[in-house]
Amino acid sequence: MKHLIKKLLYVGTTHQCPICQYRCRDWAYSGVDVAVNKELEIIGAGRRKNICISCGSNDRERLIFVFLQKQIAPSEWSKLSVLHIAPEWNLSKWIAKQQPKNYHQGDRHMEGYQYSKEVQHMDVTKLPFPKDEFDWIICNHVLEHIEEDRSAMKELHRVLKPGGCTLLQVPISRKLEKTYEDNQIQSPSDREKYFGQSDHVRIYGKDYPERLIQAGFEVKEAPTTIQSFLYGLNPKEVIFSCYKKQQI
Numbered sequence: 001m002k003h004l005i006k007k008l009l010y011v012g013t014t015h016q017c018p019i020c021q022y023r024c025r026d027w028a029y030s031g032v033d034v035a036v037n038k039e040l041e042i043i044g045a046g047r048r049k050n051i052c053i054s055c056g057s058n059d060r061e062r063l064i065f066v067f068l069q070k071q072i073a074p075s076e077w078s079k080l081s082v083l084h085i086a087p088e089w090n091l092s093k094w095i096a097k098q099q100p101k102n103y104h105q106g107d108r109h110m111e112g113y114q115y116s117k118e119v120q121h122m123d124v125t126k127l128p129f130p131k132d133e134f135d136w137i138i139c140n141h142v143l144e145h146i147e148e149d150r151s152a153m154k155e156l157h158r159v160l161k162p163g164g165c166t167l168l169q170v171p172i173s174r175k176l177e178k179t180y181e182d183n184q185i186q187s188p189s190d191r192e193k194y195f196g197q198s199d200h201v202r203i204y205g206k207d208y209p210e211r212l213i214q215a216g217f218e219v220k221e222a223p224t225t226i227q228s229f230l231y232g233l234n235p236k237e238v239i240f241s242c243y244k245k246q247q248i
Contacts, residue, residue: 010053018066018231019090022054027232030058037196040173042203043236044141045196050232061088063233064140064167066226067241071165072136074098083159085124085139092118104129125151129159137166144170144200147183153215160244168212168240171196176205209240217242 012025028051031037037046050059057065072080077098084092087105096103096118106122109115122128124139125148137156143149156166181202185191188198195203209219220241228235 006053015232016230017052017055017057018062018069019057019094020052020055022052024053027051027059028053032192032197034192034196036194036203040175040196040203042171042173042196043234043238044169045171048234050234052232055090057088057090059232059234060141060169060237061091062231063224063226063237063239064088064138064169065091065094066231066233067167067239068095068136070226072098080135081133081161083127083129083134083137085122085137086142087119087138088140091138102134104134125155127155127159131158132161133159135161135164137164140167140169141171143168144195144197144202144204147201149202150211150215153212153217157216157242157244162244163246164244166217166242166244168242169237170204170208170240171200172204172208172238174206176203178207179203179205179211212240212242216244218245219243 010024010026013023014025015027016023027049029047029049030051031045031047033047044060077100080100081102082095082100084095084105086107092105105119107115107119108123109121124142124146137160139156143152146152160166179202185194191200192198195201209221212219222239222241224233224235224237224239
């Protein structure tokens with residue numbers, strides 16, 4: 001009943017969720033209001049209006065949804081092998097409905113969290129798959145949680161097929177020339193203070209694409225231009241689509 005009342009309160013014509021098609025006058029708030037997020041203008045972090053009151057999707061999930069719709073024709077899904085790390089609820093259900101050839105969902109199971117039966121326990125720094133296994137990998141806002149992020153990048157590159165694409169979105173500050181990380185910062189309260197969230201271990205800077213290149217990827221950066229206002233996307237967010245070179 002509470003959810004129905006909220007949907008009625010938010011109904012309008014200003015925005016539309018591309019996932020559930022709900023039309024709303026505004027988005028609901030989410031995120032953490034921490035000083036560093038404002039000071040460094042971290043894209044993809046901080047307290048902001050971005051939640052669909054109907055399906056619960058956020059701006060980061062909707063961005064990947066509309067990008068995949070644009071990049072992959074409906075008839076192509078049956079030929080694809082897809083790996084989805086830390087799968088978002090709405091996005092994973094939609095991908096499953098497209099019936100890809102193979103669809104693996106994985107996350108590092110943490111105490112206190114609930115995971116659906118489709119989500120395997122998985123360490124992204126040691127993936128349980130052979131080389132050149134996947135056409136598409138979705139790893140959306142995950143690397144900022146992983147201390148050995150370079151190992152994770154190399155693993156994702158290893159299991160990607162030549163010519164395949166990995167989507168590797170992260171919170172990023174264009175004010176930082178170099179990624180800020182310090183392994184001496186360990187407590188949740190200090191990580192929130194310095195990295196913007198209690199379970200983050202760094203803030204990525206302008207050197208983020210170089211990290212991906214060092215892991216073996218070819219990196220393409222594309223601005224968010226897909227009806228960002230209508231769909232409630234962050235117009236400042238850049239899509240990092242990372243490719244594995246074709247074998248000659």
